Amino acid sequence: MISLIVAFDENRVIGKNNSLPWHIPDEMEKFKKATMGNVIIMGRKTFEGIGRPLPGRVNIVITGDKSFSHVGVEVFCSIEKALEESGKLEKEVFFIGGSSIYRQVKDLVDKLYISYIHGKYEGDSYFPEINLEEFQLIKEEHHDDFDYKEYMRKTPVI
Numbered sequence: 130m131i132s133l134i135v136a137f138d139e140n141r142v143i144g145k146n147n148s149l150p151w152h153i154p155d156e157m158e159k160f161k162k163a164t165m166g167n168v169i170i171m172g173r174k175t176f177e178g179i180g181r182p183l184p185g186r187v188n189i190v191i192t193g194d195k196s197f198s199h200v201g202v203e204v205f206c207s208i209e210k211a212l213e214e215s216g217k218l219e220k221e222v223f224f225i226g227g228s229s230i231y232r233q234v235k236d237l238v239d240k241l242y243i244s245y246i247h248g249k250y251e252g253d254s255y256f257p258e259i260n261l262e263e264f265q266l267i268k269e270e271h272h273d274d275f276d277y278k279e280y281m282r283k284t285p286v287i
């Protein structure tokens with residue numbers, strides 16, 4: 130299963146200065162629960178924002194920089210290569226951002242995990258438009274600071 134996980138606000142803001150604009154522990158917990166034991170694929174900037182591999186998950190970073198390396202992280206030079214390799218692991222594969230990665234994968238993922246953060250934050254990074262008509266809502270939770278929803282693509286891409 131190829132999935133995308135994101136949190137965005139009422140203006141679709143996802144980040145500011147290469148970090149999250151909000152601190153919402155309940156939301157971090159949703160991210161942790163979904164991704165634990167699985168594969169997470171991220172852009173180089175998101176990895177640098179986090180600053181370390183996230184424990185308990187296969188961490189994959191995508192970069193065009195051939196000299197990039199970091200302990201605890203697998204590095205690929207394209208999304209296709211990262212998918213090819215992670216497909217061998219028989220785990221759920223999560224694209225975890227950032228903006229440039231979401232733009233490239235939004236039409237190929239089967240499942241969406243979205244936290245709709247309440248409010249409008251200052252930001253410099255946005256989640257792209259995505260056609261939710263192509264997806265069916267399969268789970269919904271209301272939290273104080275966000276609404277959490279999971280969607281499955283109605284017609285699988287592959």
Ligand SMILES: NC(=O)c1ccc[n+]([C@@H]2O[C@H](COP(=O)([O-])OP(=O)(O)OC[C@H]3O[C@@H](n4cnc5c(N)ncnc54)[C@H](OP(=O)(O)O)[C@@H]3O)[C@@H](O)[C@H]2O)c1
Nearest residue numbers: 135136143144147148172173174175192193226227228229
């Ligand atoms: N709210 C959320 O759920 C969430 C989740 C994740 C991230 N974020 C936020 O998103 C922001 C970062 O997003 P961003 O778009 O600036 O950066 P990004 O997507 O994290 O990373 C961009 C970098 O990834 C590499 N890359 C992307 N596509 C590639 C491809 N097809 N082939 C090879 N390399 C590729 C390039 O690295 P090189 O330049 O090294 O070649 C590119 O500069 C941050 O503010 C972060 O906090 C928010």
